[in-house]
Amino acid sequence: MVAALELYLDTDATRRIRVLWDALESEGVQSMRSLLEQRHRPHVSLAVASRFDPERVAAALAGTVVAAPLRLSFQHAGQFVGRVLWLGPTPTAELLDHHRRVHDRLAAAGITLVEHYRPGRWVPHCTLSMRVPNVLMAAAVRRCLEVLPLEATVVGAALTDHARGISQPLP
DSSP: OOEEEEEEEOHHHHHHHHHHHHHHHHTTOOOGGGSGGGTOOSEEEEEEESOOOHHHHHHHTTTOOTTOOOEEEEEEEEEETTTEEEEEEOOOHHHHHHHHHHHHHHHHTTOOOOGGGSTTTOOOOEEEESOOOGGGHHHHHHHHHHHOSEEEEEEEEEEEEGGGTEEEEEO
16 A cells, blocks of 8 residues: 555544554554654545545545544454554444545546455554564554544545655645
């Protein structure tokens, strides 16, 4: 995943996730904090692609409030294949509808997205680590459970492509 449309969380939720990142690092698990020169911030990605054209995305989303003030209730920790560890918000109808509206606008503009981020396949999540060593997974999950439940409000959004140094705020 190189380019993403990210939803950012309120100050308290962001702080709590950063504390969790630090706790994972202290356990020997590389968190998102230490990847890509610390450019990551806690977020939930609505869309991912190998590459985005910022102007094309902005045109596709014109008139859409991407940073809708959604309430997110993180209730569980999860793992994707490849030892990716994450916190998951409850997939409410409001969140899923918002995701579908954004995706539909991008798809209508011919913007190709990673299959796992399409409506019906998307698992809303906040990535904590991209590669948890197998021997540390149980300890890492325990750390995650210590911060749950975690309530958050979406307060911002951006189109990011860290490999290309792009971080363009979206309304």
